[in-house]
Amino acid sequence: MSVYNPNEIEPKWQKKWADAKLFKTTFNTDKPKFYALDMFPYPSGSGLHVGHCEGYTATDIVTRFKRMQGWNVIHPMGWDAFGLPAENYAIKTGIHPRVTTEKAVANFKRQINSIGFAYDWDREVNTTDPNYYKWTQWIFLQLYKKGLAYQGIMPINWCPSCKTGLANEEVAQGKCDRCGTQVERKDLRQWILRITKYADRLLEDLSEVDWPESTLTMQRNWIGRSEGAEVEFTVAEGAAAGEKIKVFTTRPDTLFGATYMVLSPEHALVSKLTSDACRAAVEAYQSAARKKSDLERTELAKEKTGAFTGGYAVNPVNGKKMPVWIADYVLATYGTGAIMAVPAHDERDFEFATKFGIPIVQVVKPKDGCEIDHSCAFTDEGTAVNSGDLDNLTTADAKKKITEELEKKGVGKGAVSYRLRDWVFSRQRYWGEPIPVIHCDKCGIVPVPEKELPVMLPEVEKYEPSGTGESPLATIESWVNTTCPECGGKAKRETNTMPQWAGSCWYYLRYLDPSNSFEPWNKTIEKQWMNVDLYIGGAEHAVLHLLYSRFWHKVLYDLGFVSTKEPFKKLRHQGTVLAASYQDMSGKYHAIDEVEFRDHDAYLKSTGEKLIVEVQKMAKSMLNGVNPDEVVAKYGADVLRLYEMFMGEFELPKPWDPRAIEGCSRFLRRVWRLVDEFDQSKAPSGDPNEKVRHKTIKKVTNDIENMKFNTAIAAMMEYINVLGANGAVRDDIVALVKLIGPYAPHISDELWEKISGEGFLIDAAWPTWNEALTVDQVVTVVVQVNGKLRGEFSISRDATQDQLKEEALKIEKVKQHTDALTIRKIIVIQGKLVNIVVS
Ligand SMILES: [Zn+2]
Numbered sequence: 001m002s003v004y005n006p007n008e009i010e011p012k013w014q015k016k017w018a019d020a021k022l023f024k025t026t027f028n029t030d031k032p033k034f035y036a037l038d039m040f041p042y043p044s045g046s047g048l049h050v051g052h053c054e055g056y057t058a059t060d061i062v063t064r065f066k067r068m069q070g071w072n073v074i075h076p077m078g079w080d081a082f083g084l085p086a087e088n089y090a091i092k093t094g095i096h097p098r099v100t101t102e103k104a105v106a107n108f109k110r111q112i113n114s115i116g117f118a119y120d121w122d123r124e125v126n127t128t129d130p131n132y133y134k135w136t137q138w139i140f141l142q143l144y145k146k147g148l149a150y151q152g153i154m155p156i157n158w159c160p161s162c163k164t165g166l167a168n169e170e171v172a173q174g175k176c177d178r179c180g181t182q183v184e185r186k187d188l189r190q191w192i193l194r195i196t197k198y199a200d201r202l203l204e205d206l207s208e209v210d211w212p213e214s215t216l217t218m219q220r221n222w223i224g225r226s227e228g229a230e231v232e233f234t235v236a237e238g239a240a241a242g243e244k245i246k247v248f249t250t251r252p253d254t255l256f257g258a259t260y261m262v263l264s265p266e267h268a269l270v271s272k273l274t275s276d277a278c279r280a281a282v283e284a285y286q287s288a289a290r291k292k293s294d295l296e297r298t299e300l301a302k303e304k305t306g307a308f309t310g311g312y313a314v315n316p317v318n319g320k321k322m323p324v325w326i327a328d329y330v331l332a333t334y335g336t337g338a339i340m341a342v343p344a345h346d347e348r349d350f351e352f353a354t355k356f357g358i359p360i361v362q363v364v365k366p367k368d369g370c371e372i373d374h375s376c377a378f379t380d381e382g383t384a385v386n387s388g389d390l391d392n393l394t395t396a397d398a399k400k401k402i403t404e405e406l407e408k409k410g411v412g413k414g415a416v417s418y419r420l421r422d423w424v425f426s427r428q429r430y431w432g433e434p435i436p437v438i439h440c441d442k443c444g445i446v447p448v449p450e451k452e453l454p455v456m457l458p459e460v461e462k463y464e465p466s467g468t469g470e471s472p473l474a475t476i477e478s479w480v481n482t483t484c485p486e487c488g489g490k491a492k493r494e495t496n497t498m499p500q501w502a503g504s505c506w507y508y509l510r511y512l513d514p515s516n517s518f519e520p521w522n523k524t525i526e527k528q529w530m531n532v533d534l535y536i537g538g539a540e541h542a543v544l545h546l547l548y549s550r551f552w553h554k555v556l557y558d559l560g561f562v563s564t565k566e567p568f569k570k571l572r573h574q575g576t577v578l579a580a581s582y583q584d585m586s587g588k589y590h591a592i593d594e595v596e597f598r599d600h601d602a603y604l605k606s607t608g609e610k611l612i613v614e615v616q617k618m619a620k621s622m623l624n625g626v627n628p629d630e631v632v633a634k635y636g637a638d639v640l641r642l643y644e645m646f647m648g649e650f651e652l653p654k655p656w657d658p659r660a661i662e663g664c665s666r667f668l669r670r671v672w673r674l675v676d677e678f679d680q681s682k683a684p685s686g687d688p689n690e691k692v693r694h695k696t697i698k699k700v701t702n703d704i705e706n707m708k709f710n711t712a713i714a715a716m717m718e719y720i721n722v723l724g725a726n727g728a729v730r731d732d733i734v735a736l737v738k739l740i741g742p743y744a745p746h747i748s749d750e751l752w753e754k755i756s757g758e759g760f761l762i763d764a765a766w767p768t769w770n771e772a773l774t775v776d777q778v779v780t781v782v783v784q785v786n787g788k789l790r791g792e793f794s795i796s797r798d799a800t801q802d803q804l805k806e807e808a809l810k811i812e813k814v815k816q817h818t819d820a821l822t823i824r825k826i827i828v829i830q831g832k833l834v835n836i837v838v839s
């Protein structure tokens, strides 16, 4: 008898796996392919947390399971290593982000290996490696050549005190995260990617993927396609007289109810429109708006503010003059930056008009004819009223008719609008991919010739932004000044770098051919492996990463570099791992059952009964404390893996409960004992567990396919209980070791060796089951009393004699014929008949 000692066997097997290059994948046409992908991590200084481990364990289980089923599985890992934390750390300490990143990567890799994940490390990629970002730059050039990358002036978050641009995540409640100064908006030259050109395809092709419904909905909403009309209003008088103001509306049928217009404070016409009397107020309002984030500006609940420009525009349908206002709830970057306001039928317009005393004209009445409530806007569809020729038409018909009329008059047309904006693709930062273009006074923008890629990130003395809003690269004269590839004259390099999203847009393609130095990937190889069969990662990436990578993928598809329209066929998000107890403001701890989790609510606010915790924030701030290293040291990696999957349904949030880890540890020790003590000569006669064995194999197999990892573990726990009670035959033991293999690979390889299994367990065949042995067949049993038929019942064919007797005696008619008598004998013919002899 031996003792289960994970700290001894786990490093031993990890070394054997590595020495044998067990997880190395090469393409093999004899086997079906399976691409299992994790969202690669940002290697932060704090290391792996238990949330990472949850997703990685799931793909690892699927990887090992599919391998045993005979698939050729590719399972790579890499590092999304450009980004803010390393750069900010460099600003503070002067340590190069490359050094910090290397250290963090080494730590992540050590942790990942200590958990026994089956990655093919020969495919490791790092987005900050010049051999990688060379191709990120190359893809940018393809986008540029296709007209999908352009320059524009876009506002950034600007801290006037730090003299630096800030990422959105560095702005909290409108203030600089570093110094607390009010953040302003500053206009800068930026590179922008024309993702809007792909809006329709990004929307339509969602029908081709197997993704969580909530993620599909978020993608659809982010793209936000709406149909309506574009309408032109003409400025009535003053310096801007005759100028056109274009708006998009989803409700052109309400045009007769438009009583004023609102421009965004940044709209190009504002200055020209503004009368002298209104100028001071308008300019003050503009300057206040510059200090607010888009989010603050568009918050629905906030008090509406605005300033009248003194200008008027003409409503094209009734010739009425409409005052033109500016208000910060209209964004310059959204739509045309102007709206027609219909206060009777739009909530925000209603609030605004009520506050500023602007007329509210009803032009839609509810379908059922009842009067509308004048204390709020009526935003539903209905029947047109007070609308000239449109009167009595339904909303749908009125939209159609007015759009035709606008087109006839040449003042409008049917149009589609998207919420999706073009993607601002430049950052004024050091630690990112340099954008590979050169600015020449004579030739304009000149792309860096492909053979000169990569444009290397130069060494700098200081990592602080330049103070002008430009990236630190702008201060390195020797790097910035270059010669124009076209005319050979003096030219300057682009100093903007790419956002962190860039490297993660295409890493799944580089994994396929990571050391190719001639092209980003070989097309034949791409065709063999793509697309990704299973992609697992956090729901926090449900919108941007997935949208951006889908966009790049589609461009690459159009250019003939990839063979599939969509990159990720099946996507799943691991549920958030919650802490088991929470501390409130007063310092008191609350167990998880005293906590109510909400998605968007106050953070750690107690409402008497329950502590309210916001799930999203919690995931980041509270669980950094749980270090997988400690669990591995105390219980072993197999227990960590098992617990990660056992704590709850994979896709749902669940608490991290240190006490429950103990249960998983106990289970593995029982598995160990059972297999270790197995003695063929003492096995029971026959095959008493045959049915439960086949049932368990079927359940575990189907559960892994359906990502129900927790119930598969529960089935294995039940199975081992049965084996403990009945005794096990060799088939039981073999099945147990194989089923547990993907979950707890170290102990299984050790036990596999003990029972003289051949090679590594991952190369053994996944167990199969006989369907007939897994279904409980139901039979009809007839019941006689003294040989006369008195009833029948249905029951499993395997029901015992006692169960049959019991069922027979429950039948009402049987009771009537036996109650007053004495039962002498009950004859049971298994699966057929029960005869009760009474006298
Ligand atoms: Zn600041």
Ligand SMILES: [Zn+2]
Binding pocket: 440, 441, 442, 443, 444, 484, 485, 486, 487, 488, 489, 491
């Ligand atoms: Zn030139």
